[in-house]
Amino acid sequence: MADLVLRNGKIVLPSGIVDGEISIEHGKIGRIAVSGLPKGDKEIDVGGKTIIPGVVDVHVHFYDKRFSNREDFTSGSSAAAAGGVTTVIVMPLDTPILSIPSIEKAIELGSKSSIVDFSLHAGNMSPDSIGSVLEIASAGINSFKAFTCEPYQMGYDYIQELMFRVRSVDGVTVVHAEDQEILSKDLGQLRKRKDPLAHAMSRTSEAEKRAIENVVGLTGRTGCKTHIAHVTTGEGCDAVEKAKARGAPVSAETCPHYLIFTKEDMEIWGPYLKVNPSLKSDSDRAALWQALKRGTIDIVSTDHAPATREEKEKGWADIWQAPAGVPGVETLLPIMLSEGVSKGRLTLEQLVNCICTKPATLFGLYPRKGVIQEGADADLTILDLNCEKRISADELHYKVGWTPFEGMRVKGTPVMTILRGSIIADGGEVIQSPGYGHFLARWV
Ligand SMILES: [Zn+2]
Numbered sequence: 378m379a380d381l382v383l384r385n386g387k388i389v390l391p392s393g394i395v396d397g398e399i400s401i402e403h404g405k406i407g408r409i410a411v412s413g414l415p416k417g418d419k420e421i422d423v424g425g426k427t428i429i430p431g432v433v434d435v436h437v438h439f440y441d442k443r444f445s446n447r448e449d450f451t452s453g454s455s456a457a458a459a460g461g462v463t464t465v466i467v468m469p470l471d472t473p474i475l476s477i478p479s480i481e482k483a484i485e486l487g488s489k490s491s492i493v494d495f496s497l498h499a500g501n502m503s504p505d506s507i508g509s510v511l512e513i514a515s516a517g518i519n520s521f522k523a524f525t526c527e528p529y530q531m532g533y534d535y536i537q538e539l540m541f542r543v544r545s546v547d548g549v550t551v552v553h554a555e556d557q558e559i560l561s562k563d564l565g566q567l568r569k570r571k572d573p574l575a576h577a578m579s580r581t582s583e584a585e586k587r588a589i590e591n592v593v594g595l596t597g598r599t600g601c602k603t604h605i606a607h608v609t610t611g612e613g614c615d616a617v618e619k620a621k622a623r624g625a626p627v628s629a630e631t632c633p634h635y636l637i638f639t640k641e642d643m644e645i646w647g648p649y650l651k652v653n654p655s656l657k658s659d660s661d662r663a664a665l666w667q668a669l670k671r672g673t674i675d676i677v678s679t680d681h682a683p684a685t686r687e688e689k690e691k692g693w694a695d696i697w698q699a700p701a702g703v704p705g706v707e708t709l710l711p712i713m714l715s716e717g718v719s720k721g722r723l724t725l726e727q728l729v730n731c732i733c734t735k736p737a738t739l740f741g742l743y744p745r746k747g748v749i750q751e752g753a754d755a756d757l758t759i760l761d762l763n764c765e766k767r768i769s770a771d772e773l774h775y776k777v778g779w780t781p782f783e784g785m786r787v788k789g790t791p792v793m794t795i796l797r798g799s800i801i802a803d804g805g806e807v808i809q810s811p812g813y814g815h816f817l818a819r820w821v
Pocket residue numbers: 436438468680681682
């Protein structure tokens with residue numbers, strides 16, 4: 378007998394949306410049928426609601442002992458679970474994940490305290506750690522984060538060397554792409570200003586474009602799969618598109634804050650919207666939506682990187698004193714459903730592809746994650762596409778207690794999250810205990 382049967386759902390399958398039922402056995406999807414599945418141990422009638430694969434957010438910062446006042450595995454993964462996200466890949470913030478002991482420590486902590494399944498990116502890579510790629514890969518981590526700019530800048534020659542190594546383990550190099558030479562030049566006089574907009578003005582489209590062009594140029598020589606993190610500009614999208622047209626093994630992501638806000642919003646939100654790369658213009662925002670629809674931008678991840686109110690508040694007097702980053706993992710799905718699907722910018726199938734299937738595929742988790750099909754992990758998120766509400770930090774699970782999307786009206790929201798057959802969140806309330814989440818070793 379199946380452990381759980383979900384009935385009366387609109388199921389988003391790779392082949393399209395069908396009315397049907399799903400049975401779950403031992404944490405895996407057993408059968409998918411239009412009707413007639415045998416009775417399960419437990420049954421849920423989802424009442425015609427939509428069922429998508431659990432969301433895979435490949436860019437979150439949950440883990441850094443120095444910054445556990447901002448978020449930790451338990452608070453971050455609670456937010457993920459409530460927001461319909463069942464798998465996260467944790468990106469290093471400041472504490473390096475570059476050696477077997479540091480990896481083991483992160484895995485141990487995550488296994489004890491995460492509610493959702495998780496993996497890790499190695500980083501932040503430096504010239505000294507290029508030699509550790511093979512060792513890191515042996516621990517099940519095959520993505521490596523590198524910066525073309527401060528504070529973890531690696532020269533392009535070192536990035537090339539890294540890419541040769543990463544290619545040899547068939548991994549992915551993840552790049553924060555803003556060219557330091559251009560950033561330094563543009564910062565010049567702006568450094569004397571202290572208002573929020575000065576920060577946004579200091580990080581230009583040109584810096585992003587140049588770095589992306591340089592990095593994708595290196596894929597020709599190295600053949601290394603390369604993922605451009607958080608693309609923010611139309612010119613950045615064009616650079617990615619040209620590289621893909623040449624057949625370069627390049628993928629790209631953007632984040633909800635770049636799809637929703639422009640730098641003008643910093644006039645209201647000030648340091649709370651300080652992010653790196655910075656927010657750009659209205660036309661860049663429009664270009665990102667177009668690129669997402671075309672598939673030039675492959676995925677949406679959140680770059681969930683909260684800072685406390687106290688830390689952010691310092692930026693009103695001097696923007697350079699505030700840390701960059703916003704929380705986002707819990708609002709990813711409602712925002713993309715509302716601004717993407719409800720507003721007709723993306724179909725539901727396109728959205729599922731860019732927040733579930735594609736991220737799982739790019740980072741070696743597919744078909745275990747990211748898809749509803751027989752044999753996959755039973756990671757399912759049930760959506761109410763008609764539910765309208767306002768986003769309020771009071772209802773979210775972030776440790777920092779604020780969201781840049783406060784007050785935003787959304788249509789469409791997750792109502793239940795299932796991970797490996799177990800309900801982990803129901804009606805926005807987390808009902809699974811820390812430690813349920815598994816570490817996922819990846820061989821991409
Ligand atoms: Zn990040």
